[in-house]
Amino acid sequence: MNIAIVIILGVLMLAAAVTALYLKSLSAAVIAAGAVSLLASVIYLLLAAPDVAMTEAAIGSALTTVVFLYALSRMRGTKKEDPRD
Amino acid sequence: MADQLFNIAAVIMLISLVLAIVRLLIGPSVGDRAVALDAMTIISLSLIGWIALSTGRGIYMDVALVYGLISFVGIVAIARYLERGL
Amino acid sequence: MEILGGIFAIAGSVFLFLAALGLIRMPDMYDRMQAGTKATTLGTMLFLIGLAMAEPQWVGKSALLILFVIFSNPLSSHALARAAYHAGISLGERAACDELAGACEDEEETA
Numbered sequence: 001m002n003i004a005i006v007i008i009l010g011v012l013m014l015a016a017a018v019t020a021l022y023l024k025s026l027s028a029a030v031i032a033a034g035a036v037s038l039l040a041s042v043i044y045l046l047l048a049a050p051d052v053a054m055t056e057a058a059i060g061s062a063l064t065t066v067v068f069l070y071a072l073s074r075m076r077g078t079k080k081e082d083p084r085d
Numbered sequence: 086m087a088d089q090l091f092n093i094a095a096v097i098m099l100i101s102l103v104l105a106i107v108r109l110l111i112g113p114s115v116g117d118r119a120v121a122l123d124a125m126t127i128i129s130l131s132l133i134g135w136i137a138l139s140t141g142r143g144i145y146m147d148v149a150l151v152y153g154l155i156s157f158v159g160i161v162a163i164a165r166y167l168e169r170g171l
Numbered sequence: 172m173e174i175l176g177g178i179f180a181i182a183g184s185v186f187l188f189l190a191a192l193g194l195i196r197m198p199d200m201y202d203r204m205q206a207g208t209k210a211t212t213l214g215t216m217l218f219l220i221g222l223a224m225a226e227p228q229w230v231g232k233s234a235l236l237i238l239f240v241i242f243s244n245p246l247s248s249h250a251l252a253r254a255a256y257h258a259g260i261s262l263g264e265r266a267a268c269d270e271l272a273g274a275c276e277d278e279e280e281t282a
Contacts (some may be wrong), residue, residue: 090177094184101191116255164250
């Protein structure tokens with residue numbers, strides 16, 4: 001039961017990671033990377049590591065998202081992204 | 086009996102997590118992906134509660150609390166970036 | 172009591188499943204937001220109530236989590252909807268009128 005859930009969540013995490021590689025829009029790729037760290041946090045919790053899960057949730061899901069989006073909004077030379085793609 | 090009911094609930098939550106991540110993968114706009122990430126956060130919050138119940142450790146509920154607090158900051162940051170840049 | 176908690180958990184997970192199904196099936200981004208935030212709030216509340224019934228020593232943590240979900244989830248959905256509207260994501264084809272832009276005046280007179 002437990003290992004089956006780990007396998008399902010791992011497959012979902014792999015799909016989100018591959019999608020983050022192939023997306024054209026950079027902000028959508030940042031959101032997909034946030035989904036990867038979300039699923040990684042749940043997998044760490046299933047593998048009985050609550051402290052690692054808490055750290056992954058704090059750093060991967062919030063801090064890297066905020067830092068990436070701050071860097072994207074401060075980049076020069078790129079035109080404003082179309083929000084519809 | 087109650088454990089089996091909770092296991093069925095966990096299976097239904099896994100199916101809904103799969104559906105939400107499908108919307109995150111195929112969503113045509115950035116807003117769709119952000120909404121799907123929000124829904125995935127809430128569903129995995131419930132899933133963490135189920136893990137805490139099935140393993141019987143109370144500290145996992147603290148992980149769920151920290152997780153909800155932190156992911157709320159992430160969603161609000163995404164919304165602010167979509168509105169006018171961070 | 173534990174059986175009742177299990178039934179509450181089943182109801183909450185069914186609401187979560189309906190939210191994810193609406194996230195797939197809805198035609199418009201704002202409809203998806205409607206399905207994906209309200210139903211998940213109710214589903215999480217029901218599941219955590221069931222969890223607190225099954226394990227009575229976790230009532231404090233479950234109540235704190237329910238309180239936090241009630242406060243944070245509508246706030247984040249409101250921020251997302253406002254951001255999507257100001258970023259220029261259009262309403263769906265079947266939307267009647269745009270009330271935030273003040274385009275509903277003739278219908279208010281007839282109604």
